[in-house]
Amino acid sequence: MTRPLVVFDKVEKSFANFMAVKPTSFEIAQGEFLAIMGPSGCGKTTTLRMLAGLEAPTGGEIRFDGRVMNDVKPNDRDTPMVWQSLALFPFLNARENVEFGLKMRGVEPAERRKRALDWLERLGIGQFAERNVAKLSGGQRQRVALARALVTEPKILLLDEPLSALDAHLVIRMQSVLTKLQKELGITFVYVTHSQSEAFAMADRVIIMAQGEIAQIGKAKDIYRAPANKFVAEFVGRNNIFEGKVKSKTGKSLNVETPLGVFQVPAEGAPSTAAGSPLSFVVAADLVQLSATKPDAANVVECQLISEQFMGTTVTLFLEAKDGSEIKVQIGQRELETINIKNSAKLYASWPETRAHVLAG
Amino acid sequence: MASERRIDLYACCFRAPLLIWQSLFFVVPLGFMFIMSFWLVKNYRMTPAFAFDNWAKMLFWEVMWRSYGYTLGLAALTTAVASALAFPAAYVLAFRFSDAARRWAIFLLIIPFFTSYLVRVYAWQVVLAGNGVLSAFLGWFGMEPVSVLNSPVATVVGYMTLSFPLVLLLQTISLAAIDKSLIEAAHNLGCGNFRTVFAVLIPAARVGLIVAALFCFILSFGDFVSPYYLGGSSPPTLSIMIVDSTKSGQQWPRAAVIAVIMIMTLISIAFAAVTLAYRRRG
Numbered sequence: 001m002t003r004p005l006v007v008f009d010k011v012e013k014s015f016a017n018f019m020a021v022k023p024t025s026f027e028i029a030q031g032e033f034l035a036i037m038g039p040s041g042c043g044k045t046t047t048l049r050m051l052a053g054l055e056a057p058t059g060g061e062i063r064f065d066g067r068v069m070n071d072v073k074p075n076d077r078d079t080p081m082v083w084q085s086l087a088l089f090p091f092l093n094a095r096e097n098v099e100f101g102l103k104m105r106g107v108e109p110a111e112r113r114k115r116a117l118d119w120l121e122r123l124g125i126g127q128f129a130e131r132n133v134a135k136l137s138g139g140q141r142q143r144v145a146l147a148r149a150l151v152t153e154p155k156i157l158l159l160d161e162p163l164s165a166l167d168a169h170l171v172i173r174m175q176s177v178l179t180k181l182q183k184e185l186g187i188t189f190v191y192v193t194h195s196q197s198e199a200f201a202m203a204d205r206v207i208i209m210a211q212g213e214i215a216q217i218g219k220a221k222d223i224y225r226a227p228a229n230k231f232v233a234e235f236v237g238r239n240n241i242f243e244g245k246v247k248s249k250t251g252k253s254l255n256v257e258t259p260l261g262v263f264q265v266p267a268e269g270a271p272s273t274a275a276g277s278p279l280s281f282v283v284a285a286d287l288v289q290l291s292a293t294k295p296d297a298a299n300v301v302e303c304q305l306i307s308e309q310f311m312g313t314t315v316t317l318f319l320e321a322k323d324g325s326e327i328k329v330q331i332g333q334r335e336l337e338t339i340n341i342k343n344s345a346k347l348y349a350s351w352p353e354t355r356a357h358v359l360a361g
Numbered sequence: 362m363a364s365e366r367r368i369d370l371y372a373c374c375f376r377a378p379l380l381i382w383q384s385l386f387f388v389v390p391l392g393f394m395f396i397m398s399f400w401l402v403k404n405y406r407m408t409p410a411f412a413f414d415n416w417a418k419m420l421f422w423e424v425m426w427r428s429y430g431y432t433l434g435l436a437a438l439t440t441a442v443a444s445a446l447a448f449p450a451a452y453v454l455a456f457r458f459s460d461a462a463r464r465w466a467i468f469l470l471i472i473p474f475f476t477s478y479l480v481r482v483y484a485w486q487v488v489l490a491g492n493g494v495l496s497a498f499l500g501w502f503g504m505e506p507v508s509v510l511n512s513p514v515a516t517v518v519g520y521m522t523l524s525f526p527l528v529l530l531l532q533t534i535s536l537a538a539i540d541k542s543l544i545e546a547a548h549n550l551g552c553g554n555f556r557t558v559f560a561v562l563i564p565a566a567r568v569g570l571i572v573a574a575l576f577c578f579i580l581s582f583g584d585f586v587s588p589y590y591l592g593g594s595s596p597p598t599l600s601i602m603i604v605d606s607t608k609s610g611q612q613w614p615r616a617a618v619i620a621v622i623m624i625m626t627l628i629s630i631a632f633a634a635v636t637l638a639y640r641r642r643g
Contacts, residue, residue, distance in 0.1 A: 054545050074548040087546035091564040100560075104551035132641055148550070 003066065005030045005155060005188050006051065011060035013046050020046040022212040023060060028190065030155075033182050035191045035203035039235070043212040044192045048158050051190065052079045065155065075104075080149035081158040084165065086141055088133045094120060094144045095129040101152045119147040123177070139170045146181070156188040163198060175201055196236065200224065208232050229361035230280055238285040238316070240327055241359075246270070246277050253353055256281065259323045263299045265356040280359040285316060285330040287355040292344040300350040303327050305341055319347060391624070398617035405611045419618045425602065429622070432598040435513060435588075436581035439520040443528045443577045444570070451532035452558070455539075463537065470533075473526045481522050482590050489515050489591065511593030519587025524577040531576065535569020536562060571638040578634075579627055599623055 004027035013021040021043040028034050036044040049055040050062060053074035062069045069077065080101065088097050095116045102112035120126045123143040128136055133144060142162065149157055159178075163171045179202050182189045193199050199206050200220040208215045208223065208231075215235075216228040227233035233241050244258030254267045256279050265281045267273055294300065303319035306326075315336050319327040327349050341347060401410045419425050454466050473481070488494040491508030500506060509515050539562060547561045548554075563570065581587075585600040594601050599619055606616040 052549055054549070073553075074545070075551050075553050077549075078551075079549070081546075081549050083542050083546065085540070085542050087540065087542040089543060089546070089561065089564070091567065100547075100552075101550035104556070104560075152551075 002030055004028060005032075005065060006190075007061075007063040008047075009061040009063065011047075011050060011057045011062055013043070013050060013055060014058045019212050021050070021057075024212075024214055025060075026207060026214065026217055028156075028188055031186050031188055033179070033189045033191065033202055033204045034207065035193060035199035035205070036207045036209060037193055037196065037199040038209035038215070040194060041211075042209040044194075044207075044209050045160055047209070048081070048160055048190060048192045051156075052081050052158055053077050054081075078152065078154045079156055079158055080152060080154050081160060082145045082149050082162045084161040086145040086162075086165075088141060088145055088148070090132075090134055093130050093132050094125065094136065094140075097133060097144055098147045098151050100148060105152065115151055116147070119151045120144070123147050138166050139174065142166065142170075142174060143177075146177075150181070150185070154187065156190065157182075159189065159191045161193055162191075164193070164195070171198070178202060208235060210235070225284065226357050227282060227359065229359055233280075233282045233359060238328060238330060239282045240285060240288065241280060241282050243278070243280045246273060246275055246279050248275055249273050254279065254358075260301055260321050260325070263356065264353045265358055266354060267358075269358045269360055271360055281356045282359060283351050283356050285328040286314075288327070288329045288349050288351050290317065290329050290331060290339055290341075291348050291350070292340050292346075294348050295350045297350040298353060299356070300348050301327055303347055303349055304345070305347060317341075319349065394617045395621055398614055398621055400614045400617075402611055402614060407611065407613055415614045415618050419615055419622075425619070428597050428599055428602055431596050432582060432600075433626070435516060435520070435598065436578050439517050439524065439581045440574050440578045442517065443521055443525050444532075444574045447525065447529040447532050447573070448570075451529055451536050452562070454529075454533045455536035456544075463533070467530060467533065470526045470530045473522075478523055479586055479590075482519050482586050485515070485518060485522065485591055486510060489518065510591060511595070513592060516588045516592035516598075519591040520577075520581040520584060523584060523587065524580045527580075528573045528577050531569055531573035532566070535566040535573070538569070539565045568638045571634050575631060575634040578630065582627060583623065 006028035008024055008026050010023040010025050011021065012019065012023045024043075024047070036047060038044045046055055050057050051064075051069075053069065053072060053076075057070060064077070064079070089100065092100070095113065098116035098119055099112045102115060107115070117126065117129055120129050120143075123146060125136075125140050125143045125147075128140055128144075133141055136144065145162070163174050166174060175198060178189070178191075182202075189202075191199070191203060203220060205218060206220050206223055207217045210231050216223055216232045223232060224236055227236055227239065230241065233239045242256070242258050242260070242263065244256045244263075247255040247257040247262060249255070249267060252267050253264045254270060254273060256263050256265055263281075265279075270279055271277070272279075289295070294302075301321050303321045306318045306320050308318070309316040310333075313333050314330055315333055317329045317331070317336075319329065321327055329349055339347075397407075398415055399411050399413070401408050401412050401414060454463055458466060486493070489509040490496075491506060491510065493508075493510070495509065496506030509518070543561055543565055544557060547557045552560055583600060584598075585604065588594065588598040588601055589604075592598070597605065599622075603616045603619050606612040606619065
């Protein structure tokens with residue numbers, strides 16, 4: 001195991017009247033693409049800004065490449081950042097913007113010009129080098145900001161919701177540009193976003209923050225399949241969350257009593273298996289089976305169709321169970337065609353016991 | 362077509378008051394003054410004519426050009442000193458003060474305009490005179506009394522009284538309007554605090570800084586009060602020469618020549634300054 005590039009050791013940040021980041025510890029490996037995700041105000045941007053030195057932590061220690069960074073000025077760090085607003089210098093053209101960091105490091109004019117042009121070329125905007133940044137399109141400006149941050153060949157790149165101002169189709173394009181760059185350069189990317197699709201599509205690992213704390217940290221797939229708590233399960237979406245009480249334990253499964261009936265879930269990961277203790281579990285929408293006739297299965301919910309949402313080849317169905325709670329089912333368009341949903345007053349959502357995931361918190 | 366015409370009319374309604382005002386009180390008097398610069402004075406009376414006598418007299422009069430250079434130089438000096446002195450103060454107001462404190466500071470900067478400029482200049486007379494406040498103050502430290510009054514220094518002090526609060530106000534507002542993320546981006550790219558001033562703040566606030574300097578120059582260049590009451594009229598500035606010309610021998614046409622020269626100078630400088638302020642690359 002190589003030494004982590006970044007270590008957050010019980011780092012906290014409090015402003016005058018609230019705690020933006022509660023004592024938080026995590027590590028970022030060399031060459032990792034880490035996304036920090038969460039709703040607005042969860043402390044994700046503050047965490048990133050502390051790494052760049054733009055906010056000073058009020059407790060704990062940030063180490064970068066083995067060095068304690070708490071008192072290092074932002075201009076003495078090599079942690080270039082891409083802003084949500086991009087923060088391009090409006091009084092400089094594209095090339096001069098990219099050259100800025102090199103100029104500050106005392107690189108000779110000819111050399112920095114060459115390196116800036118190389119980067120603009122690499123990101124496919126070489127022909128706009130001498131153009132004022134105000135006259136560039138959103139996607140082009142994005143690339144200038146990336147080039148400006150990467151031209152000094154840093155070990156890490158910080159990105160603060162860089163794609164949130166772009167059109168949807170450009171976001172997908174820039175996502176592939178970013179992941180490709182990160183693979184080629186082999187440097188660490190820390191990417192702050194509120195967008196689950198951006199985080200899950202690009203990142204090796206994802207941190208989910210809520211109210212200044214890490215709610216879960218792990219691979220995108222793990223967070224999606226095995227949310228650690230109710231917040232993550234809800235934030236990730238497309239999850240059916242059931243709350244109830246443990247009724248009894250049989251072997252490796254628990255019988256959980258909920259307003260919709262008794263369900264069987266795996267006992268593994270349950271905070272308590274004692275009868276009567278509260279227990280929540282989730283079943284991801286794409287793991288639920290739907291049928292027009294009542295299946296012979298242990299975990300079945302009877303429900304009615306409320307609405308549908310088409311997303312290309314998959315469809316998300318929103319159903320209502322008899323107690324009014326919503327059941328989400330995500331299935332393929334072709335599979336859906338085999339079920340006669342339109343003419344069925346009642347539908348049955350079901351899932352094998354192993355597909356339920358018990359929430360630890 | 363009809364809708365285009367309606368929009369034109371609508372727009373004209375808004376432009377009209379400004380156009381009428383400017384023509385009545387600026388273009389027409391300016392035109393009249395320009396015409397008057399060709400008139401002649403006979404037996405202390407102005408007679409309409411189309412003669413180049415006044416222009417020839419003034420353009421080839423050495424005293425006039427010495428005064429022109431002096432006025433231009435003093436106004437430029439005041440602009441440079443005011444801009445340089447105001448900048449650190451504006452920086453502190455814009456970046457080191459809380460929003461509430463900055464509002465108070467801006468309010469306090471407006472207060473000097475409540476009192477008449479003339480009153481403030483008289484106050485300076487009391488301070489700068491040979492037996493005035495400044496000499497008394499120096500006397501406490503065992504220094505010789507000095508009379509700054511009736512010197513170019515006193516004139517510059519007067520010019521500053523007029524323009525400094527405005528320069529500081531405009532600089533503060535333009536610095537405070539800079540997107541803070543630009544400053545953070547500069548730091549993030551390895552630019553220290555001091556260097557950021559020259560690499561980011563001054564270029565980003567360029568329009569405001571130039572406009573502030575331009576106002577300072579315009580106010581100083583045309584001012585009559587300070588060179589007269591503090592500078593002692595010697596050497597005379599152009600504004601004093603205008604007054605002198607009208608007083609001595611009813612030489613309104615010659616005064617008009619000076620005024621036209623001054624206005625052309627201000628128009629050229631203002632045009633150059635605004636062009637510089639809004640110049641864009643790429």
